[in-house]
Amino acid sequence: MNAKPPDPGLSRTGRPQRATAPQGEPSAFQTVVPGLPPAGSFDALGLPPELMRTMIGLGVKEPFPIQAATLPNALAGRDVLGRARTGSGKTLAFGLALLVRTAGLRAESKRPLALVLVPTRELAQQVGEALAPYAQVLDVRLATVVGGLSINRQSALLRAGTDVVIATPGRLADLVSRRDCHLDRVRITVLDEADQMCDLGFLPQVSEILDGVRPDGQRLLFSATLDRDVDQLVRRYLHDPVLASVDRGADSVTTMEHHVLNIHAADKYAVATEIAARDGRVLMFLDTRAGVDQFTRHLRASGVQAAALHSGKSQPQRSHTLARFKDGEVTVLVATNVAARGIHIDALDLVVNVDPPADAKDYLHRGGRTARAGESGNVVTLVTPDQRRDVNRMMSDAGIRPAVTQVRSGEEKLTAITGAKRPPAGARSSGGNAPFRGLGTRPGRPAKESRKTAEARRTAEARAAARVRKGR
Incomplete structure (x- = not known):
């Protein structure tokens, strides 16, 4: 590549002087x-x-x-x-x-x-x-x-x-x-x-x-x-x-409070639902597009104004969803990492990692959607027992020392940290984790069907087919 001519007046050689880089800089x-x-x-x-x-x-x-x-x-x-x-x-x-x-x-x-x-x-x-x-x-x-x-x-x-x-x-x-x-x-x-x-x-x-x-x-x-x-x-x-x-590095999140909430896997989505039902907006991250869509449907059925954002949506859909979230028409934005950068929301004080991010960089950028322009904010990560070791390593790599709390759905300390509350009364919801039965700890990942369950399902299907034939 051709070099640009030096700017005049910077030094007698026409080039900027060199200085030692901060320790750790390339x-x-x-x-x-x-x-x-x-x-x-x-x-x-x-x-x-x-x-x-x-x-x-x-x-x-x-x-x-x-x-x-x-x-x-x-x-x-x-x-x-x-x-x-x-x-x-x-x-x-x-x-x-x-x-x-x-x-x-x-x-x-x-x-x-x-x-x-x-x-x-x-x-x-x-x-x-x-x-x-x-x-x-x-x-x-x-x-x-x-x-x-x-x-x-x-x-x-x-x-x-x-x-x-x-x-x-x-x-x-x-x-x-x-x-x-x-x-x-x-x-x-x-x-x-x-x-x-x-x-x-x-x-x-x-x-x-x-x-x-x-x-x-x-x-x-x-x-x-x-x-x-x-x-x-x-x-x-x-x-x-x-x-x-x-x-530098970990200093990118010094205006935030960081919380790790240790939860039981069976209680994960009940906890996430109560956080979503809080007063005020919240941005919630999940790993997969299927998980985002399913959790969004569950929140809507629970009476929470939620919308989904991921790469499977068209650009007009994504723009419309962001506009509704910024205007307050939607209070919960459920997203994959597509929302981890380039989205500026004024006065967004809570980001929740329903699924923990894969690495420290993703954590920093997800959390960066709050505490913008000098404001304060909170980043909450839900962690099941099998995820604790990986999350501890990720936090260490990010230079973060979070407050760690063991919580269950409905507890006062969950409300104290996140503002969580029960979903709106009278909303159509089965409660707990009912909408997520048959799923692994991450939405969109089906659990394996047991042999006994499979045999019972096939028997029921055969009987239903026989009744249909008999009624013809």
Whole structure:
């Protein structure tokens, strides 16, 4: 890859000086830029007056730490590597710089000037919504291109001319292969949540996209964690990046309270149902799409306003469900890990892992849906006896020391921790775990049928068939 020319005035050699990275950082993340102090306010950044007026009108007055640490360098055109906990304001950290540096330019048909890559459809739409008012006042044209929506409509937007494209890697790769989008004019590229893109297997597509943009362009990489394949991206595509790490590893969840509730397997869904019936919204994670759908049906039958969110839903369905949850029309969102990133819900104070996550990273990102922007929140994980060892290891890897409590459904201490209560009176429900009989400890996984039960079922079926034949 061709190196970008050095920015003047940084040192006598024209390059930023090197500093020792914080202990535990990969070696690629060692570059810092001296002489550029973090901004104490947006006023100090020299942003356009019309942009400042819009920010004030939207209540954006003081920068979050990640914004203060990265905006001066991003506005100056430097490559930036930013790490901060989820919900800390990364979108404006890269978005304001991208829009200001694109304002006044005009993209040709099919040739955008700036690109934001994100791992999920929800995050793409959230980024687009967050940047839209600022793009409008700066007369910058935005387009969001994601799977699950009409590719022909997205192609039409690109043909009409789009300055900034916000995209998921798969859909953008499809548009490029169709020659509906050309990346050779992209001068600013943002990778948001790069670690998740790598975890989801998008590294080859991301690399191919980065190979197609201008080699001398600016690169901004933001993520809650920076590890493994992200290091490969940094080494290959970022030139002397400015590292801004406002919190590290386990520090990403310091504003949360963490609870492990040890429960009996037979009591799991009764406990989960009572938590779902609490006053106020709650986001509940299960492992499988089948489990999400089944538990959602059970909650609705119990009188709880619940909705399901997973990758098996169409994008319009997912968007509608999120809108209802944000508006309070739905109080319980039951989801797979598709909701673990890219979803911002104001004043969401409880996340429940009905099924414990597979690893520490998933735990941190699920929990990151609460305690956003400095607010407090609670993360509760339901743990059956056979899961305790794995959960203990996961918590240790995440740097979390949770409060551990043995609970049963209906107990006061369950209510004290989560606000749990009985489902609405008179609702159609069998109580306890009745809707989940025949399932393993995780919904959607059938237990094996015993030989005696199978023989009885076959006998009953044969007798029923004989009665039908006799009545003909």
